[in-house]
Amino acid sequence: MKLRTRILVHIVSLLVGTVALTTGVLVLGTRQSILAKTERDGVMLAQFLARMTRFVEQVPQNVDDLIGEQMLAQATLTSHFVAIAQEAGLSPDEISDRLRQITATSTIDEIWVTDETGYAHIRTIPNIDFTFSPDPAEQPQASEFWPLLAGDRASVVQDSRKREVDNRIFKYAGVGGIDQPRIVQVGAEVNLLQQLRQQVGMQRLANELVDGNAVVAVRIVDRTLTNRARAVISSNTNTASLSPRDRLMLQKAIDSGEVYTFLEGPLLKVIAPVIEPDSSVSGATLVYLSTESVRLAMRRDLRRVATLSAAMLAVGMLASLLLSRRVTHSVDRLIDAANDLEAQKFDPKTLKRIASRGDELGTLAQVFLNMAAEVRDREQSLRQAQAELRRSEEYFRALIENASDIIAILTREGTIRYSSPSMQTVLGYSAAELGDRPILALVHPDDFEIATQFFSDATHQLGVTTPFELRLQHHNGSWCVLEAVGNNLLLNPAVAGIILHLRDVTERKRADELQRQKAAAEEANRSKSQFLANMSHELRTPLNAIIGYSEMLQEDAQDLGQPEFVPDLHKIHTAGKHLLALINDILDLSKIEAGRMDLFLEEFDLAHLIGDVVNTIQPLMDKNHNQLLVHCAPTLGTMYSDLTKVRQNLFNLLSNAAKFTDHGTVTLTVTQSIPESATLAPEILFRVTDSGIGMSEAQLQKIFQAFTQADASTTRKYGGTGLGLAIAQRFCQMMGGEITVHSVVDEGSTFTMTLPARMGTAPPSPDQPAGDRPDAATHNTVLVIDDDPTMHHLLQRFLTQEGYQVECAPTAAKGIALAREIRPIAITLDVNMPEMDGWSTLTALKSDPDLADIPVIMLTLSDNQTMGFALGASDYLVKPFDRARLAAVLQRYRCDRPPCPLLLVEDDPATRTLMRAMLERDGWCVIEAENGRIALELLEEHHPELILLDLMMPELDGFGVVAALQQHPEWRSLPVIIITAKDITAEDDKRLRIGVERILQKGLYSHDDLMTTVRSLVTGSRG
Secondary structure (H helix, E strand, O other), rough: OOOOHHHHHHHHHHHOOOOHHHHHHHHHHHHHHHHHHHHHOOOOOOHHHHHHHHHHHHHHHHHHHHHHHHHHHHHHHHHHHHHHHHOOOHHHHHHHHHHHHHHOOOOOOOOEEOOOEEOEEEEEEOOOOOOOOOOOOOOHHHHHHHHHHHHOEEEEEOOOOOOOOOOOOEEEEEEEEHHHHHHEEEEEHHHHHHHHHHHHHHHHHHHHEEEEEEEEEEEEEEEEOEEEEEEOOOOHHHHOOOOOOHHHHHHHHHHOOOOEEEEEOOOOOOOOEEEOOOOOEEEEEEEEEEEEEEEHHHHHHHHHHHHHHHHHHHHHHHHHHHHHHHHHHHHHHHHHHHHHHHOOOOOOHHHHHHHHOOOOOHHHHHHHHHHHHHHHHHHHHHHHHHHHHHHHHHHHHHHHOOOOOEEEEEEOOEEEEOOOOOHHHHOOOOOOOOOOOOOHHEEHHHHHHHHHHHHHHHHHOOOEOOEEEEEEEOOOOEEEEEEEEEEEOOOOOOOOOOEEEEEEEEHHHHHHHHHHHHHHHHHHHHHHHHHHHHHHHHHHHHHHHHHHHHHHHHHHHHHHHHHHHHHHHHHHHHHHHHHHHHHHHHHHHHHHHHOOOOOOOOEEHHHHHHHHHHHHHHHHHOOOOOEEEEEEEOOOOEEEEHHHHHHHHHHHHHHHHHOOOOOOOOEEEEEEEEOOOOOOOEEEEEEEOOOOOOOHHHHOOOOOOOOOOHHHHHHHOOOOOOOHHHHHHHHHHOOOOOEEEEOOOEEEEEEEEEEEOOOOOOOOOOOOOOHHHHOOOOOEEEEEOOOOOOHHHHHHHHHHOOOOOOOOOOOOHHHHHHHHHHHHEEEEEOOOOOOOOOOHHHHHHHHOOOOOOOOOEEHHHHHHHHHHOOOEEEEEEEEOOHHHHHHHHHHOOOOOOOOOEEEEEEHHHHHHHHHHHHHHHHHHEEEEEEEHHHHHHOOOOOOEEEEEEEOOOOOOOOHHHHHHOOOOOOOOOEEEEEEEEEOOOHHHHHHHHOOOOOEEEOOOOHHHHHHHHHHHHHHHHHH
């Protein structure tokens, strides 16, 4: 049945009622219905006002928080930008200019960047010189950012407030520096928040709700009943202030969180609590509703009853009442549902009963439910789509704007339509500077042709192009090398252009070039080292013949009774020695520059060193009639440094003083300086003062330069290459010191060499006093150099049982010093020791003339194949060699019945002839071999007592000969003496093991093996 029919049926049914009942019900129902509806409307209005109160408070705060997050992000980006700019070398003014460009094109109005003291040395407002202070009394607003500088907080965001200086509404946010302590603050004027509060504020809301008819007043209070907003009609005095009942009901609503309504005079008052998201009550709303409409309705109905017939009025009122009850209720439910749907809290169950009806209201409710479901689905889909769109947009924007590579969009003509922010970072151009500018305008002229072809191909071919490199001009005029890749998207309507991807490869190209230069430098250094080795051999080999033949000819002239030739031969010999000294100086300087000069540290007595130097230099002093004065306290103590280089420097300084002084005085003063601080090491000062010709300031500027003397006249008069002081200064610097000079022309010069008394970590002094050491002449003393105390104990037991006296040294330096002191008959030496290994120790022992003849037995844990190279290498001499030294070495290996066979392996004919003559004079039978291959062939036929071996030879060098000897058991026992002009390197040491009479492997030799080796070496050294 339709709604209209049902209403007619009800009206007919109502007509049979009594007029009195109808009239009474009509009047009462109208009043109650209007009051109830007014009350419901008032409750909805009060609740709406309460919700809106929370909303209008929350919206500005949310906006304020959102602005603060954005400003915090901008401050973080600014902090990174400033750190990068400073690392790139930009000055504070340049950085400030760049930041002003940012503030001019963004919502940020101010940027302040401080140093570690709080001074804003980078700022976008140049006329304000500002320094942050931690004192809130001095700077109430700015002092909140001081924890960023102190490192107590990482970020600070202030609520928007009136600024101290000009009362403008400003908001500030700041972060700490990423690379150093600082404050990075950004500020923006937020008039938007003030306008927002005025537009959606509670007072505005209250004013809008009061219409003077239904709503005569609105009041919003907090928990203390203090007005937060109030809107009243001035003519209504009942709403001017809160009545006692108003206060009571307001407090009750705040305490209980429920809605209350009550009539008071002509007003219906509705109170609703303001409930926060955390369910707390922050206040209440009071709505004053007028009941004048109820009274008007009553009077209107009474007039109708009076004017109409009682029956018709009764029927009409009864029908109206029923219709109101049947229809209005459903309509109200639909209105409530619509409001709930708008507030996003609609529940479909509230309309289920109405939708089940078969009339128009049921159909309307069903349609409403379907519409609500569709709206809900569409809103959810729309929100998801919008969120996804925002995420996608932010993602791709972040990729492009934060990419280190340049991304540009070009038109078909090659004009730059868009460029990413990295364009300014890489090439220094802003987007405005490149607007509508052709990309080819930036290309280097040499790359223009290939770039034009590239862009032509990119225009006519779809897809990605092949990468290529080109040079683009930076904003500052320099050229940057970039790798370019194009992607033709001209047919894509979303882009309609050519995407150009540019990657800066300038640093990579520079690194590749530096790597090539480094490889070339290393190759040059290797070539230089090889050249030095070759030059050492090639220069010293002929000098060996010159010096050797001049010595022999002097002896022959004396024997033949021709003394007139002796002075000339002596001059040849002296010139050869002088030339050898010059060559040695040049090679020493070259080795220093090549980094191949090593230090041999040892402990030595200063007084003994000075005495040795004075005795050696005295003939040079006497030559120019100079007096040498020495001031050196005998109690000066010891020094831990390179003895050879210290002695050589002193020879150099004293010989220069003797050469440039005539009939004068040369003074050598040695003192020790005591440092002011306990953390500084003591130093030894060697001061050489002369009364010679002196030097000018200009001459002093170049005195330590290689191949340089005071001037050309000095070179002509005094001679020399100018290398002595250069080498001395380099040696001094290697040992941690330096040489300084003070000189006055015609008055003399003073050279001061300052060296640390203890270079590096000096070894401890010997445990046993020198006075208690046994005398090697009366005791068969064997020196054990090993860092393992267990080996000390074992060797002492073995050797003591055989009648030997044993002395032990835990370090190499201590062993060398002990060897000089006690002169042992043999030395056992461990290879693997800290600081200075056994091979370096062995080199030091064999380089000392006083220790070179002591037999050495190597003890090692290594079973490396190269260890076999040392077996049989008994000694070594350096060309040009000293005849006396060679004779002393050969004497140890002479056989019982001369002439003794000797194999001489030397590729230089002159040297071979000279040595043969020398050897035959001493009773040796010489077998010659011009290279290593022939030497090995001769060993198959002859059995020499000794082999003299050169290292640098064609076909098979000396290293190969030593290695071949170890592969034949019958040849291993042959003594081998190395005679070479080659500088022995650390690698050569490991291959030759210079001066090794025997090598015994730890853990593999027996007591008898050790005793047999010691006896044979001791017997050989004494024989």
